[in-house]
Amino acid sequence: MQTNKFSIPQEKLAAYVDRELLEDEQESLSQKFEHDKSLREMLEVQQSIKVRVKDNVQLEKAPVHLRARIRRKLVELENIPGFVAQITEIFRMHTTKSLMATAFLLTIIIYPWFSKGLPQHVPSNPGITATYQVVQGKIICIDCEQLHSAHIKAIKHSNLHRAGLKTANGDIWEFLDYAKGSELLHDFSRANKTYQVEGYVFSNNQILNVTSYQKL
Amino acid sequence: MNWGKKNQLEMKRQFENIAFQYMDVLYGTALKMTKDPIEAEDLVQDTYLKAYRFFDKFEEGTNFKAWIFKILTNTFINKYRKKSKQPNQVDFEKVEFQYSEETVEKSPDNIRKTDKNLYEKLFDDKINNALDRLSTEFRLVVLLCDVHGFAYKEIAEFADIPIGTVMSRLSRGRKHLQEMLFEYAAEEGYIKRQKK
Known part of the structure; x- marks a missing residue:
């Protein structure tokens, strides 16, 4: 709060002039003003400015057209019904035109959707491609083969091992445990027999999704 | 003001009788606030439209001048705040x-x-x-x-x-x-x- 050189906050002085202080505060300041000429002069200036502003600030009159303009706006405000009521009224008055307009709007909205045709079947994962393969070779036990090639001697075959197909050039194909592949996967009665296996390979590996097989 | 079943026409007439007598003083004040005649007209118009919209909330017997000045001041401050957020406007x-x-x-x-x-x-x-x-x-x-x-x-x-x-x-x-x-x-x- 700003104070003047007489230690009376400026705000208090303004409030005193406007008679906004509590009665005892107003009284206390009145006494100070009585005994201090300089303080009284400051007060008089504030009062003088307030009076001059009150008496001399000229407020311009409203232009003549403003009253009419506001009156017109008030009438407009009154005549604005709710949105649904407006639409209903328009339909009632211009049924044919409204139906045509609605049909036109619907066409505009629906056409782009139809023009694209029916949705196409998109593979669930477009990143994976499948290639058809026909491979020939001997049925082997992949696990035993791997352990053998690692020079592990004490190999004990188990029915839990996986069967695969070894081609003439030494490639080993695994079978996906699915459909026909499941029939080959753990059936070691076919071991060392030559088979032709057909199926799909997903991605870049050597795992066949077997569709058919036959003994050669 | 409780209008009950009084019709809109009566309310409008009553509103105009009370509110329009403050048109000059509202416009003069609006012009002093905005320093622009067009803005002042818009401000007064907005004030009247708001006052009319809420006229049923106005309690009969209370100070209408204070009520409509409150609307004027509020409307002005809101507009002025919006303006002061815009670039190139004086703060x-x-x-x-x-x-x-x-x-x-x-x-x-x-x-x-x-x-x-x-x-x-x-x-x-x-x-x-x-x-x-x-x-x-x-x-x-x-x-x-x-x-x-x-x-x-x-x-x-x-x-x-x-x-x-x-x-x-x-x-x-x-x-x-x-x-x-x-x-x-x-x-x-x-x-x-x-x-x-």
Whole structure:
């Protein structure tokens, strides 16, 4: 709060002039003003400015057209019904035109959707491609083969091992445990027999999704 | 005001009877606030439309002038806040008054800054110019208090600020007015002035 050189906050002085202080505060300041000429002069200036502003600030009159303009706006405000009521009224008055307009709007909205045709079947994962393969070779036990090639001697075959197909050039194909592949996967009665296996390979590996097989 | 089943036409007639008598004073105040006749017209129109929309909330027997001034002030402040957020608009709060680098010394007639007679000699247009030069916040409270005679409590409600802020703005506003009027008095030759 700003104070003047007489230690009376400026705000208090303004409030005193406007008679906004509590009665005892107003009284206390009145006494100070009585005994201090300089303080009284400051007060008089504030009062003088307030009076001059009150008496001399000229407020311009409203232009003549403003009253009419506001009156017109008030009438407009009154005549604005709710949105649904407006639409209903328009339909009632211009049924044919409204139906045509609605049909036109619907066409505009629906056409782009139809023009694209029916949705196409998109593979669930477009990143994976499948290639058809026909491979020939001997049925082997992949696990035993791997352990053998690692020079592990004490190999004990188990029915839990996986069967695969070894081609003439030494490639080993695994079978996906699915459909026909499941029939080959753990059936070691076919071991060392030559088979032709057909199926799909997903991605870049050597795992066949077997569709058919036959003994050669 | 409880209109019950009174029709809209009657309400409009009643509204116009009460509200339109304040048209001049509202427009004059709006013009002082905005300093632009077109903006002032828009502000008054918005005020009337809002007042009409909420006229059923107005309690009969209470001060209509204070009620419609509250709407005017609120509408103005909201518009002014929106404007001050836009680029290239003046932030009135930051505008400081540029006072002359001259000092004023006592004239042979012993005219001083604290001489109330000094301010009484100035023409009306100087008072109006000084008021127009006040920043928006100060001008608003000076107008509402000194021109329209609203109490601090009412002004605080209108502008949605604490009473302490009203007191502070009013005091600072009058102080700025005093400084400006003193400058005008010096320009008019009522006091002798000397360059620093």
